[in-house]
Amino acid sequence: MTKDEFVLTAGIDLGSTAIKVVLVQGGRMAWQKAVPTAPGQAGIAQKLIGEGLAALGQTSDRLTATAVTGYGKGLIHGAGRVIDEVSANALGICRLSDGRARTVINIGGQDVKVIRLSATGKLIDFKMNDKCAAGTGRFFEAAGRILDTPVERFGPMGEAAVDPVHINNTCAVFAESEIVSLMAAGVATERIIQGLHHSVARRVASLAGHRDLEDDIYLDGGAANNRGLVAAIEDELCRDLHVLSHPQFTVAFGAASAMERPPTY
Numbered sequence: 001m002t003k004d005e006f007v008l009t010a011g012i013d014l015g016s017t018a019i020k021v022v023l024v025q026g027g028r029m030a031w032q033k034a035v036p037t038a039p040g041q042a043g044i045a046q047k048l049i050g051e052g053l054a055a056l057g058q059t060s061d062r063l064t065a066t067a068v069t070g071y072g073k074g075l076i077h078g079a080g081r082v083i084d085e086v087s088a089n090a091l092g093i094c095r096l097s098d099g100r101a102r103t104v105i106n107i108g109g110q111d112v113k114v115i116r117l118s119a120t121g122k123l124i125d126f127k128m129n130d131k132c133a134a135g136t137g138r139f140f141e142a143a144g145r146i147l148d149t150p151v152e153r154f155g156p157m158g159e160a161a162v163d164p165v166h167i168n169n170t171c172a173v174f175a176e177s178e179i180v181s182l183m184a185a186g187v188a189t190e191r192i193i194q195g196l197h198h199s200v201a202r203r204v205a206s207l208a209g210h211r212d213l214e215d216d217i218y219l220d221g222g223a224a225n226n227r228g229l230v231a232a233i234e235d236e237l238c239r240d241l242h243v244l245s246h247p248q249f250t251v252a253f254g255a256a257s258a259m260e261r262p263p264t265y
């Protein structure tokens with residue numbers, strides 16, 4: 001084992017929708033888990049860390065440091081480091097992409113962010129849509145309730161649709177009545193889901209600003225698990241996107257990485 005492999009750090013991301021915890025060992029994501037955001041976030045995060053340590057066969061005295069990020073970061077006291085979620089996202093995607101990422105689009109539960117970063121993972125600038133649920137995980141969750149389909153099935157079902165229906169609204173309220181009308185007209189659920197992916201993808205593409213995007217574009221946040229949405233955004237941007245393993249954990253990983261020695265790429 002090298003000296004770095006002895007270093008075990010924890011990253012906690014208290015998000016609007018999900019609490020994410022990662023354990024990082026030797027610069028790699030060694031364990032990760034997400035649970036829905038609920039009251040008592042600090043206690044939930046602590047429990048998750050214990051679960052991760054047990055899974056890795058480690059004890060708490062081996063944990064060198066803990067960093068916290070996300071909307072709820074103020075709820076945890078005594079963390080080794082508190083870092084804002086945009087900087088954590090930039091650093092996390094930099095490390096996970098071995099320094100290749102320059103642009104990352106994060107689609108989380110409550111907002112969409114387009115982040116530009118330097119070769120060393122420093123934040124250059126970012127744009128954010130957090131005014132309403134349009135284009136976020138919450139939008140899909142609301143649609144899922146009407147369609148009686150969990151969001152985890154949106155990816156496979158959307159990808160299976162050959163002829164997505166056109167959905168005009170990304171406003172959650174207006175889209176709901178549009179979905180109800182389409183269902184009443186007998187339109188297949190798969191076509192409605194892929195229509196929703198395309199309507200969100202148009203909004204994400206317009207926030208990203210097609211022409212300004214540099215080289216490779218990475219997509220992360222929980223919604224990046226949805227392959228149908230990824231395909232729709234690729235269509236709208238006319239570009240391939242990179243989605244790394246465990247895209248929901250980039251931000252927590254970035255927080256933990258902020259306490260580690262920077263690698264040389």
Ligand code: ADP
Pocket residue numbers: 014015016017018019070107108109110111136137138140141151152153154155220221222223224225226248
């Ligand atoms: P936040 O940090 O705001 O809590 P996350 O990045 O954790 O947000 O993303 C949460 C969102 O990811 C949820 O709205 C959830 O619907 C979505 N999500 C997670 N996994 C999947 C999946 N497999 N397919 C579709 N959506 C998913």
